[in-house]
Amino acid sequence: xxxxWAPGLPEMAIFGVICLLLFGSRLPSTMRSxxxxxxxxxxxxxxxxxxxxxxxxxxxxxxxxx
Numbered sequence: 031x032x033x034x035w036a037p038g039l040p041e042m043a044i045f046g047v048i049c050l051l052l053f054g055s056r057l058p059s060t061m062r063s064x065x066x067x068x069x070x071x072x073x074x075x076x077x078x079x080x081x082x083x084x085x086x087x088x089x090x091x092x093x094x095x096x
């Protein structure tokens with residue numbers, strides 16, 4: 031079933047051309063920023079979280095009571 035209000039291929043192409051004309055100058059910097067974000071996200075998924083090993087960051091306990 032084809033929806034009557036759904037845009038077709040010609041309408042999408044016209045919309046794409048208009049978007050490129052309006053935002054074309056910002057497109058490279060936006061894509062570079064998006065790529066850096068994805069890279070940082072993937073790097074964060076592979077690194078251990080700071081909350082995973084809380085014992086490692088605590089100072090050594092002394093046997094003498096304060």
